[in-house]
Amino acid sequence: MVRRSTTSNREDMPLGGLMPVRGILGQVVSDLGRRIVAGEWKTDETLPTETELMDELKVGRSVVRESIRILNAKGLVRSRQMAGTTVMPRAVWRLLDPDLIQWRMQAADRKVLLKDLLQVRLTLEPGVVWAATANGSEAAKARIHAAWQGKIAVLHEESVTPEEQRQHFITHDLEFHRAFLAAVGSEILEQLFSVIEAALSLMIDVQMQARGSTTALVGMEETNQLHQDVYDAFAAGDAEGAERAMRHLIQSAIIDANRGFSLTE
Template sequence: MKTGAAGIACGAVATDPQRDSARNVQVVQALGARIVGGSLAPGTSIPIEEELVAELGVGRSAVREGVKVLAGKGLLETRRSAGTIVRPRESWNLLDADVLSWRFEPDPTPDDIRVLADLRVALEPGAARVAAERADAAAVRRIDEALAALFATADDPEPFIEADLAFHKAVFAAASNDLLLYIYDMISIALRSVRQVHTRSVAHNKETLPGHERVAQAIRRRHHRKAEEAMRTVVEVARADAEQHVRLCC
């Protein structure tokens, strides 16, 4: 059940035959999932190196490398003679691709879903506004292409989700802001993990099309106020859907 892909994710290249066998990645995955999953609580010590070697069936080098990677993500802190302790949650790199996966992949809590939906409401309208301010012709074209793909896939749930993510990404890309785009990439990782929440009826998919079209049109016309408003409508509908879904099934 281990998806080695999360290890050093986001790569454009799909040819990575050795990643599964990388011992240090194995350690990172095992410990990272336990920490973020909650079975290794902040403030407590993880097993000592020797025990991890025995438990995970790898050498000390692999354990040390893995622990150092997790320390780099803010999850662990090593202290001489005092063991390695799990750092408080406030220290974690919450927008690290791996940390996000460990959080959202197993079974996101209702609160995780709320956090994600709120984040979109907080972020996407503003991003659409800046996109309208900064978009060049090529960026507008890419948004229009993504919009066309959205219309074309409205009948297929799975492709529609991908097209939806691609549309929102195109909007973020139009803002010419690599930090903003990075944030959306992380959001999309989380969204993909909770996509069952967003898998709605085909009719529902089609209902979101006009909203997306208004966003694209506003950006095309560099109308930042309208772009923001249109995007707010889209993400607030998504948030309402998510809340309803949580209420119904949890």
């Protein structure tokens, strides 16, 4: 029978833009994909035969074959006649595939994924903020202003539970960064953010845990000030200042994330 995931609700959330394969086929693809990503089968190791997978997962041959075809398209495996299905090196995996990101979030590979995403952000986001500040349209800049106001409002929310306030903080933090990306006018960048958004949400969780927050907004004054610095430079039309502030913000996030990872080791 297909194994059920034991991960938390947040980690089970489908990624933005993901069009899942549904039904028993989707379950088998996810089961095998998670197991490969988690290292149950190593690079160049052969997966069980079709018959063995049919017996283990309690599915028909067509489901097994289609599942392997999908995993092959994602770069995880390669099937060869007489040689069976082998696991491919990570270098050829489609690492931006939403399913792969989801499976890595659910596996022991999560820490590597989140650290990698922070480096992506450090490389891209300062330039994104510069471009949004220097060249964004009035409508795009209005969205950034609104996103910032929403983010600030969360800190003064009343009549909500600490858990709800914390989730609102994460939602508005993501929208703040998303609004800058949208201002650049690049469909590729927007799609990239859409693909990694669930992982970024989890990464914010790790940062918040490092500051002593597991269920509520605790110790977030410094990170909020770092975001304030980005916004103030943007609002003043200072593209270089906004770029520097965003670089400082993400460098601080890297420190927080490393501290959060050390708490869970």
